[in-house]
Amino acid sequence: NAGVTQTPKFQVLKTGQSMTLQCAQDMNHEYMSWYRQDPGMGLRLIHYSVGAGITDQGEVPNGYNVSRSTTEDFPLRLLSAAPSQTSVYFCASSWGQYNSPLHFGNGTRLTVT
């Protein structure tokens, strides 16, 4: 049972480039979310989804797009990378939106130069 899988583990981008961070879960979880973690800032919620076809914004959504075409996958897109998006990104999933613990992936470390 793989759980939550994030790819790539590391990525370096130049300012203005675009890329997609992949997240897949094999637990048939309805709820998925993306966080970024920066030193001194803790984890901040970027976007989340309560099911296929449904997404919503979190605390820091600007500069990021998401879609949820299947239950398993929840990719995070950076359309035009900026140095301020240098961070560690975590994807998480859970059974439901309420009263369910989150299962986290091991993160993608992104550097934008």
Next chain:
Amino acid sequence: SQQGEEDPQALSIQEGENATMNCSYKTSINNLQWYRQNSGRGLVHLILIRSNEREKHSGRLRVTLDTSKKSSSLLITASRAADTASYFCGGSNYKLTFGKGTLLTVNP
């Protein structure tokens, strides 16, 4: 708005001692959750306490919740060097948001 602010930011204790971390949140919640993060890894769920519960135990962990004060505490008893990690609390109504965490160091 963040639904979890941990205190203290850092805590250093000796092996065998108890560690207590506190969490405050801002608005009403369905549940409060505690997670552990080892360096460079994803968060691992420790315990969830629902808004109608006041105390919950899991092994060496004890969590309390005071909804009138919008606060929670996590007690780790008989700490071990392997408990060294960052600990985060998150309050959930319909989305789970976290604070900056408490860095716990357990010295052998």
